Amino acid sequence: MEEDMAESTTVMMASANEDTITGVEATLPSNASDATITTGPPTTSPTRVPLYKIYALPTPIRTFPLPTFYPSNPISLIHLVIVWLRQVVSPPQPEPSTIHVGVWDPNTRSVHVKDPGSISALWEQGFYGKGSLSRSEPNWMKREIGRRESTQGNTVSEERTEARREERRQAKWERAKTELEAIERQISEEALTQVEPAGDIVSASDAVLPPSGNSPAVAELESPLAEPEATEEVAFESQPPVQQAPEEAIPVMPIKEAVTAQLPVDHPIEVLADFSVKPSVQLVIQPKPPVGPAELLALPNSVTDLIRRPQAHEEPVPQIVEAALFCRPIVHKAPVGPAELLALPNSQADLVATSPQSHEEETHEEETLIQAKAVPICRPVESKSPIGPAELLALPNCLVELMSGSLLVKGEPKDFEAVPSQFQEAAHTLPTAKQPTAATNGHAGSKLVNGHAQPNGLVNGYATGASACVHREVEDNDASISETKPPVTNGACNGITSSILSDPASGAPETRPIQGEGPQLLKRRQSVLGEEAQPLKRRKSVRFSPRVVSTTFQHFDPPSPSRSTVSPPKASSPASSNGSATTISPPSPMTPPEPVTSLEPVTSPEPETTPDSVSESGPETYAVLKELSNKEHFQLAPEEAFFLSFSVGALSVMDPVTLAPIPTEDLLTLFRAHSYFPPRTVDSSVESLQPHDPFLVNYAVYHHFRSLGWVPRHGMKFGVDFILYQRGPVFDHSEFGVMVMPSFSDAQWTEHEHQAPRKSWSWLMGVNRVLAHVLKGLVLVYVDIPPPPVFDDAMKQGGIAVALKLYNIREVMVRRFSANRNR
């Protein structure tokens, strides 16, 4: 209702201005001509309105200056007379003509303005509020439209800022890149100059430096820095980084092995010369078990290092690997040595991060080969539940990591039903970690790869949260399959989840291979993965614990409401919750394993519900976008609202309940009361309103600067109370940051020893530093506050207009003085 009123007045004023303008020359300072623009949102006409016209009014009051009289131009006199006569005959409406309407909101302690015209007008006149949906200019609507409908032509300032930032980021990136390249060039040049004289030195350094395990990984990392030949070579070495490991281990592939074995022999000097530049980087050729302290220190710190080293596989190729290949039971030793402990993976991320490469770089031959080899492996390997410290460490540290893996499954749930037979095959033939990848149809498999390849993406809440339930279901399927082996569709899921879940578990025992058995790691994991069904089955025991159900579920409650409505009932089903519980329980000593009830088969409605739940969240409802309502609202700070209302009279503040306008006197009391928290009540108690109410002190400062023509704005962003603009953020940067310092110097205050809390010097230095960083000067504004009796007298005598005269304001400019600069 009020909005309509405001609109109508605006329109009327606009028409009135039309009349005024007609005779006036465009070159004259015609403020009136700007009224049409300022009252409405800035129109995006083809000819751009200059900023000084949009932001013409320093206050919500327009002026009607008479045209200038030029003595040399007699027509200007006529012009002047005409304008003057017109204004006499039909005077424009008395200013302030537009009275904006706002609603007091006690919760945010601000006055909400919702009318778009008022919002833009207030913004353009220097009232910025405490925040709105927009970052700077209130253009939420514009942005939304631009965002949702047309990607073209949305020239919102935020977009431009974003584009500029992107540009700058790009430039920085380019700069860093060129710098890096320069360094690389430098290194390679230096290496070149070093190579010729350094033939002997290299070998010597080689002898001196203990052979440590991390070299290939480092070589790979350093490869861009190395000189061209060396780069090629190293790259070649590390080219089949992870996946080749098992391959090389297998004696079936003699050629590649030969190649890798040859490499260091062929170009030893170049490679070593490269590394002799930096003694920290060493290349290992013969993986002897590290015994000395130097060697131990040089050992890789994580499995990542291990996996990346292709060379370490050459010699070990030991019987153990073959044993794995030939289905002999593998006994996992608990890692005891310090090196082994150091080499333990620190998190699942290490392990997961390594796997994508393996999956991606795999060639088809390898896959088939490994499949063929791997199939027989699966059964006989016995995997023990983790007992040793290494294994415990290697267990996943949080469920999120595990969950993240299962996201992959969620993506194509329907396919499980769609292609059951294929998955059945997959379930049978490919139980190891590789199998999903190798699955020829492999929706699930490719998903898995993707999911692994982007571990970062898994962090986002939606993904993890949303995947939680799916994950559990899948796991249940997996359990059921491992026990009963009936449903076809579960096979694929089984493979995937088991691979994910067993990664950490299997990774632990394999950390042993630091002593040259590196290649075995991957192989071992792969081989174990298939078998993980068994241990998982055993760990399913927690299934019926309701406590675990509730706690685990809450963490993964999906943020999107559509999902949350679906998933809770699912989570409450004991079977689904168990899946995740089992994965958690081993690492955390808090949840003791409960009695084994694994024999109970999981009912398999789960897989059917899974696609439903997933598909529900999938499509965005585009219908909502169509009916776009302007959600922009402007939160005027109390100081601004009171200035508009008390000083200018251009704002009427409504009560939130009754929607009746609040008189200014009550508004003052309201604002004063709400400057405390909890808001004080107006009574005569000690805790009643005082002359040093934060609102009053701040308002005094605000009014002081505003009445001088400055544009104060709340300066929370810069750690100050206000920042002062000369015209506004559109035109200039603010030059000053204002800190309000209440002070009680009156004798009556000192009698009662009422003092403002003393700020420390470090506080001042901090504020000053921050402001100096944004090129602003600090102004301490001391507000000397009148004692209560004087203030009350003044309030009785002449209201707040008289009482404010008692506030004494002194600005103190603060700057850091540098003794070195001022000599």
Added chain:
Amino acid sequence: MSLDDDDMPTTAPIASASADQEDAPTGDEVLEEEIQDFRLFRKDKNISAQTIRKGEKDFESHGTRAQENALEQSRQAMKEVLSYTRVHQTRNLVRGWYFPDWWAEWPEKEDESAAGGNATQGTQEKDKRPFAHMRDRVVILEGSSVSSTYLGRAVTSQPKETLARGKDWLLPEEALYLVERGSLDLWWPTRGLEEIFPPWKPDVKDSEAHPESEPAATSEAEVVGHAVESNTVNEADEYDQGIPLSVQAAYSLLIGNDGERGKVSLQKFQVYSNLKRAGYNILRAPPLTKQCTPQTPSVTLWQWLSSLLPSGSEPQPRPYGPLIQPGLYRSYVPIYRQMVIIPRHKPSAAPSSPWLPEDPFSVHFHIWKAAPKWSKLRHPPPDFYLAVVDAQETGVPTFQEITALVDATPPAPGKPEWTGPGRMYARLKHGHRNALVAVVDHGIINYMRFAEGAFGEELLFERFDSRNAPRSGKGGGRALSSSVIDTGTLDKFSKQPSELCVSGRKVEPKDNNTLDDDP
């Protein structure tokens, strides 16, 4: 390193190298707060610091040999610079004796009269000597050195038979600073002053007791040479008169609490030596004189009359607004004038605060930039007024403290060329009076400059009426020229000939009949 950015490790070698002329401006504004390239030092010992440029800063080792070499060279250069052999020239070395109670009974009043009472204003006349602080002077110098131009003080106009007449006496911070620099050999006397400095006899060492008031003005080399000679002669019985003191002993003797006679607080000494090493000239500020209560600025008859005029006609603002009367306005000036209810501070020549500065927020040191003709007796008004506070014991000054401190300094308006709207920020930031506060936090000194701001002097709203006109540069708009007759006077709403006053005010900032109608 970046914290104590003012303590450049290289400043000391430079200072000692150029000890001959302490006032020589080292002029390294260039290397403000950053590490300079030490390698440039090595090329030339006498290199001016101005030519040393900073290199790019590497934040991590990127493994190139070039980087390592540069680092190594720089280290080597720094080592060389730091291992520079410092030479204490004999003409700079003097011996001082610690006599803490010699001037204890000295009547300060007489001192004051000798010093000239208006030293606080920093505008003492040529004849007047600055306040001497004789009661606090505890170290007597044998002979004089170059630094006598800057340090120490002798009591003049004493009878000829006075003991140690005309000798320079040092304040504790001065003595300690010289001891730390290695220019002063401080001794603890085991005999009385009359034995160490025997009464004046016409035949004995006439040259040591200079009849002139300024010992430094005499030929120093001769004096020092004489002193050295006498030292070698008296080598045997030297230790009969006293024992030399270590730096540690000097610290324990001269460092004390605030307010102790003959001692200086550690914070003040740190500030003193920091500024001294940075090349400033420092003197202790004279004690506070009882200032008369700030008188209200005299009002001329015209001002008084004009003040009567609007007060009668101006309506009282409505208690709860709106302050701006609804109506038709031709310009923004009357609109903004109606908003004025909070009194604005108007800087004036006379100090306006009713409070007197109290320690620690009072001026402790007067500071001059290095200048070739500066001497401890003849110098211009100080460039800076400095208070020293402890960061732990004090906080940000209160209203009374800061106004009293700032008002204790003379008015220091900005440069005269800072006129017009273009230099408004410069005017505002400079303020009208200013004082430095050295915040000492356990030896780390941070100087803050507090200036009396006067936003009330800059009435931004006066520009609002003209700012909406298109710029003269853009769009072919016409700038308002001086030939334009302001039609605002025709307006019934513009009550005063305000625009004319405004233009007059800009020319003369001190003029008071501006638009402000402060109640």
